[in-house]
Amino acid sequence: MRKTWVVALAATMVMSATVGTAQARPGPQDTVRFATFNASLNRTAEGELLDDLSTPDDEQARAVAEVIQRSRPDVLLVNEFDYVPNNAAADAFRRNYLEVPQNGAEPIRYRYAYTAPVNTGVQTGHDLNRDGMVGGPDDAHGFGEFVGQYGMLVLSRYPIDTERVRTFRTFLWKDMPGALLPDDPATPEPADWYSPEILKTLRLSSKSHWDIPIRVGKRVVHVLAAHPTPPSFDGPEDRNGTRNHDEIRFWADYVTPGRGDYVYDDAGRRGGLSAGERFVIVGDYNADPFDGDSTDNAIQQLLDAPRVRDTAPASVGAVVAARLQGGANDAHRGRPWLDTADFGDESPGNLRVDYVLPSRGMKTGRSGVFWPVPGTRLDYLNDASDHHLVWVDVRP
Template identity: 70%
Template structure:
């Protein structure tokens, strides 16, 4: 099937989904309980719960009075995912910030919503803000966020947290924080055009330590009844804030490629985790890839085809989650949105309309044999009372309801 026919088919299919979504109130979609259909709701939310100074997030969450945290909590209480990845949640040793968020926000009803309880939590160190000791951006100075292994002003800024109603098999969890970028075969290492050597923006000394993950990659087996579903989560670097060498765009591409290889039999022999175990996902194991991938299929600054590596991987299902709020925002905000090729009702991030516009960058991609029921993006239109929550973050929560064969 030719490219134009494929795009036409996708547009028609998604238009049908949007028509169905428009037929029901946005609040009803957001509040619908997956338990009624026997499904499990997986979600990702870049919650922007990051702060500019170390320790500030813990301070903010230690009382129930932070306005932004209250909105983030209410979004979670309205959508009520069973398993959710929170991106941009500063890492604090011992999980103290996560515990404070649960105790002071999630477990207290916000804005008329019911409390939500997550007995199972996973968080771990990330590469953001960890000093490299090298001049990675080649500005003549060593230090600052650009010279950390992942951009950040202090270790753990822009971290990750997984909250779950279902047990997380910690003994079987795998982390890939220290996997080196150069160990990926065919890695898109950036090139310094001022030298004759290829792919030499970073020296051999730098590449001997340079991690692929700007934050981390985690494979967390979540036990749903008698079945494990591998929750594959990450937050690739934005493909911007660099120069013609495109060092961030190339890293974003390969951070996404990591999961595409990990789930494809025979493609992950090169992978090793932080405990030294090699190889990818067991053949046939069900999985859900989730996270702010910072890549849109058609618009934005990511390397062409970056997200399609994952969308087109074997067994991966794209449910095309939609929202009426995103479609409305693109029209009202105009600017770069008017030049976009992708359908606006799939957008998940609300960015600068003068230069970037709104994009589909947050993804929840399940695999067969999981059975998709429905999906959505929490982006209420202006007439909806819950639109007051749209400024909780510049991203919007994406959710997918799934039946887990053998899991109930």
């Protein structure tokens, strides 16, 4: 009965299934498509990604490029793109994949790219997970087998104002007022999983937080990019869940007037985003509004922020996938058409964890999630990553 239902749904909603897959992008000339895609272009060893992208033969990179070509975002955040200095990996990806037609999809050219160091693999010198050893990915400022693993990349058809970029990689977790620091349940003291010595140097961002001004005509739109740690892979102290919560809170405070005064960037400049500025928050935030392991409704801090608009990008493909997989998906409280990541039928199931959230000062148009209906022509692109590209059309 499940398969019969799925076939009927796919047949009756085939037009909806093409949302986000067409190469043509009708709409006003001044519409800008902002997108995020956790492309899983991370590798297991330093330098491996650059080697893979230096030829046009990497099968996964070709699939990722095709997803981007068929979605055609103007400004795109790529999560899990290992950091390589001097944009070397970004240049190779553009030259050998994005600017080459993939399976009949039209090439796409991004004149501008931005990447910067992240906290993954950068050692703290402390035993953060209390396994009795110092060193390794769990004891880094951000989980990583090497420095720069799971990095970020922003690609843009519009100029990036690199002189005004703000990065917050070194912001200390303890400097967030009321930080939700993890607690050792074996002791009576609150929030004491990390010693004062550790908190003197422990950074908030597991990768980084970037404020990247994009010039669209005479307007500036701030792309606020991040990739908080998953709220799992820890214990009852919830050290990853609490950190995920506060990494998300950082942007909620940053864009809310009067709440971001404590913020300081890597250059020492203090304060959040000015009230009149336009922005789009993008990234894999590893938090679903209803399901999964996130702490204290973490993502609602952004979705409920007064200046943030949620257009609720959706897809039919996610509904069909959840029905086919069943398992944990059947018990979810969230609406399956909003899912953005395919985590299968085991816990936690498919979730909404990837977001494109414009500021309320801009008009929005169409939005969607690139999730082809299983069994249809582009189904093979669902294997490009366990996440799906999310996009929103914005008129700055």
